Amino acid sequence: MAFAEKYINPFTDFGFKKLFGSEPNKELLIDFLNQVVLPEQHRITELSYTRNEHLGAKELDRKAIFDLYCIGKNGERFIVEMQKAKQNYFKDRSVFYASFPIQEQAKRGEWDFQLTEIYTVGVLDFVFSEDAHEKEVRHEVKLKDQNGRVFYKKLTFVYLEMPHFTKTEEELETTYDKWLYVLKHLPYLDSKPKALQEKVFDQLFAVAEIAKFTPDEMNAYEQSLKYYRDLKNVIDTAIMEGETKGRMEGRLEGEMKGRIEGRLEAITESIIKALSRGKLTVEEIAEDFGVSVDFVLQIKEEQRP
Structure with missing residues (x-):
């Protein structure tokens, strides 16, 4: 890339x-x-x-x-x-x-x-x-x-x-x-x-x-950058949609961010549990939770000791 x-x-x-x-x-x-x-x-x-x-x-x-x-x-x-x-x-x-x-x-x-x-x-x-x-x-x-x-x-x-x-x-x-x-x-x-x-x-x-960077470092950074951008996009999209409806002024913007981030945190925790069970492939987990395979791979990488 x-x-x-x-x-x-x-x-x-x-x-x-x-x-x-x-x-x-x-x-x-x-x-x-x-x-x-x-x-x-x-x-x-x-x-x-x-x-x-x-x-x-x-x-x-x-x-x-x-x-x-x-x-x-x-x-x-x-x-x-x-x-x-x-x-x-x-x-x-x-x-x-x-x-x-x-x-x-x-x-x-x-x-x-x-x-x-x-x-x-x-x-x-x-x-x-x-x-x-x-x-x-x-x-x-x-x-x-x-x-x-x-x-x-x-x-x-x-x-x-x-x-x-x-x-x-x-x-x-x-x-x-x-x-x-x-x-x-x-x-x-x-x-x-x-x-x-x-x-x-x-x-x-x-x-x-x-x-x-080495090729391995390039790949690792690409995955990490995608995870970061996915997170930012989820938040930014929620803010834009809220503003369109007139519900994202002042304090409400923070509340919407909190709800979106809370949902993303819950999905991440569920993916961690699914990975720990080892019964599903990365592709199956991504499909079950409606996220990209790269997103699941990034979480998997972060769980390594």
């Missing part, structure tokens, strides 16, 4: 993991965390990737799959996720995911319950309903008391609402600005912008160039 874009879309599963999820490219993730997430006094110089799959009480229903899960040199835990579309109970899910790095620090025998810092980072391709009229990009959340004082400083949630980032290349001032700019605009660029002079961006653009 010939791609119109020169660089990958980081909001695809393949694109995000290509940039940030492999050992050769972990310097990109380290710089991203240092510049965008962590306070200056907590900067990291090393991290290691670990398994990104944790099982809850029910293997299928409570399977929590993070985009990336890694541990810093001093034991800090990082959950880093690219979120393509809004989901019901997104904040509940973030808290649920954060519970796994807490539980896994438990030690057998004598233990004083001391924990290391945990950061849950969400790079969001949407805005929260309550923030629709705000223009704040970065949200940092900690556990606080009724007077606004931090009660517990080792659990931090950082959300980046990318639609609110509107700076142009000429307005980029900090490395933080540049990271957000490149994540939002990467698939629409023809070359590395002059404003991005830091060496880390030289590496990022080299890694992101589609023409350098």
Whole structure:
């Protein structure tokens, strides 16, 4: 397949993991965390990737799959996720995911319950309903008391609402600005912008160039991109139809998105169960649920350990 874009879309599963999820490219993730997430006094110089799959009480229903899960040199835990579309109970899910790095620090025998810092980072391709009229990009959340004082400083949630980032290349001032700019605009660029002079961006653009992919990487990216576009098309179509009927103004737009995304999530979960039973072929599953074979194959690929 010939791609119109020169660089990958980081909001695809393949694109995000290509940039940030492999050992050769972990310097990109380290710089991203240092510049965008962590306070200056907590900067990291090393991290290691670990398994990104944790099982809850029910293997299928409570399977929590993070985009990336890694541990810093001093034991800090990082959950880093690219979120393509809004989901019901997104904040509940973030808290649920954060519970796994807490539980896994438990030690057998004598233990004083001391924990290391945990950061849950969400790079969001949407805005929260309550923030629709705000223009704040970065949200940092900690556990606080009724007077606004931090009660517990080792659990931090950082959300980046990318639609609110509107700076142009000429307005980029900090490395933080540049990271957000490149994540939002990467698939629409023809070359590395002059404003991005830091060496880390030289590496990022080299890694992101589609023409350098192997045939297997090309195929994997094609499937991942199709999944991403299918999801976006479902949401965009629902919005357009709702607007035509005059029912998609303001708050109703978010409600319609939630219903469509909830239905897509339910279909995805049903496909996962069908795949786990192993009684039907991929083609039969696609026909049963009214989706493309590529859609089922993408889900199947994402379930592999």
